[in-house]
Amino acid sequence: MSVKPYSPDGSKREQVERMFDAIAPRYDLLNRLFSLGVDRAWRRRVLRILRREPVDRLLDLATGTADLALLCARHARSVVGADISEGMLSHGRTKVDRAGLADRVELVRAASESLPFPDGHFDAVTVAFGVRNFDDLDRGLREMKRVLRPGGRVFVLEFSKARGLMGALFRLYFHRVMPMVGRWVSGDSSAYTYLPRSVEAFPEGPVFEQRLRASGFSAVTSDRLSGGIATLYTARS
Numbered sequence: 001m002s003v004k005p006y007s008p009d010g011s012k013r014e015q016v017e018r019m020f021d022a023i024a025p026r027y028d029l030l031n032r033l034f035s036l037g038v039d040r041a042w043r044r045r046v047l048r049i050l051r052r053e054p055v056d057r058l059l060d061l062a063t064g065t066a067d068l069a070l071l072c073a074r075h076a077r078s079v080v081g082a083d084i085s086e087g088m089l090s091h092g093r094t095k096v097d098r099a100g101l102a103d104r105v106e107l108v109r110a111a112s113e114s115l116p117f118p119d120g121h122f123d124a125v126t127v128a129f130g131v132r133n134f135d136d137l138d139r140g141l142r143e144m145k146r147v148l149r150p151g152g153r154v155f156v157l158e159f160s161k162a163r164g165l166m167g168a169l170f171r172l173y174f175h176r177v178m179p180m181v182g183r184w185v186s187g188d189s190s191a192y193t194y195l196p197r198s199v200e201a202f203p204e205g206p207v208f209e210q211r212l213r214a215s216g217f218s219a220v221t222s223d224r225l226s227g228g229i230a231t232l233y234t235a236r237s
Contacts, residue, residue, distance in 0.1 A: 003201045005194040013084060013111060013135035020064070021087035022188045028065055028091070030192075033181065039129075042230050043068050046126060046155050049234065051075050059122045059147060061112055061140075062130020066092030066105065068157075072126060073105050080117075082110040112140035120149040128157040132202040141215035148237035154217060155234055158208075159199045162228035170229055174199070204231060 004012045005019040023030070031039055046068065050058075055076040060069040063081030065088050073079045083089050089107045096105045110116055112134050125144045134140040144154055162170045174196040183192060203211060209220045217235035224231050 003194065003198045005190050011135070012133075016133045016135070017084045019188065019191050019194065020083075020085035023191050024065070024085065024087035024091050027088065028067070030181075031067075038226055038229075042157055042225055042232070043071050043128060045225065045232060046128070046157060047071050047075065049232075050124060050126075050153075050155065053153070055123045057122045058124045058126065059115075059117070059144075061115075061125060061127045061144065062133060063092060063107060064088045064128075064130070066095055066107060068126055068128045069105055069107070070095060070099055070101065072124075073099075073101050076124070077104070079105045080122075081105065081107045082112075082115065083107070084109065084111050111135070113143060115143045115147055117147045119146055120152075121147050122152060123149060124153045124155070126155045126157075129159060131156055131158055132198045137203075138211060138215060141211060141217075145216045145237055150237055152237040153234065154212075154237070155232065156208075156212075157230060157232050158202065158204070160202075160204045160224065160228055160231040161199065162226075166227040166229070171196075208233060 002012055005015045050072060056078065058072050058076035058079045060072060060079060060081040063069050063083045066081050069079050069081035081092060086109055089109060092107050096102055096107065113136050125148055131137060131140065148154065178195065179192040205222065209222055212220045212233065212235050217237065220235040222231050222233045
């Protein structure tokens with residue numbers, strides 16, 4: 001089931017782009033606030049695994065304001081961050097410049113379903129909290145596979161549905177508290193109701209693992225983080 005931010009009609013890609021353009025000025029603040037900073041630990045988990053092998057060129061897809069791209073630049077020799085939202089990319093470029101990494105991190109506007117890169121160009125592809133926003137999930141996964149070199153690695157960090165008491169508490173927070181605070185801080189009444197709805201609709205766990213395999217990936221693994229609030233999927237081209 002495809003969930004869209006504003007209306008069931010019209011292009012999901014256009015709506016997602018408009019949504020992120022609208023919330024870009026407050027995106028980093030809300031990320032830290034909503035996750036209590038634990039999203040940083042999740043991204044560092046990606047970096048720790050990434051460092052197990054050398055990486056020359058890395059693509060960070062749905063890069064947003066470049067949090068993961070900047071982190072991965074500690075290991076990869078060059079990083080390209082791609083996103084459909086120019087508003088998010090603008091804030092990301094400011095962060096890249098402040099970090100003094102403009103010579104190693106390039107941010108470009110591109111859609112996951114039609115990446116402007118040659119076959120086998122990257123050693124690794126990362127996506128943090130972005131695959132559920134793809135207009136066409138399977139096409140986006142196939143594009144990730146296409147631009148990876150043989151044996152290259154993919155890392156997908158995404159929210160998941162926690163179980164038990166943790167799950168009940170997080171769903172209450174996710175569906176009640178987060179939309180209210182998000183609306184107050186960002187001014188967008190739809191963005192932070194879309195977030196929990198998109199997480200609920202996402203084909204997580206074994207279902208997403210199978211989607212990765214169907215797109216041509218192998219050695220697929222998943223690791224549930226923080227009681228299942230998020231999951232890190234890894235695979236090879």
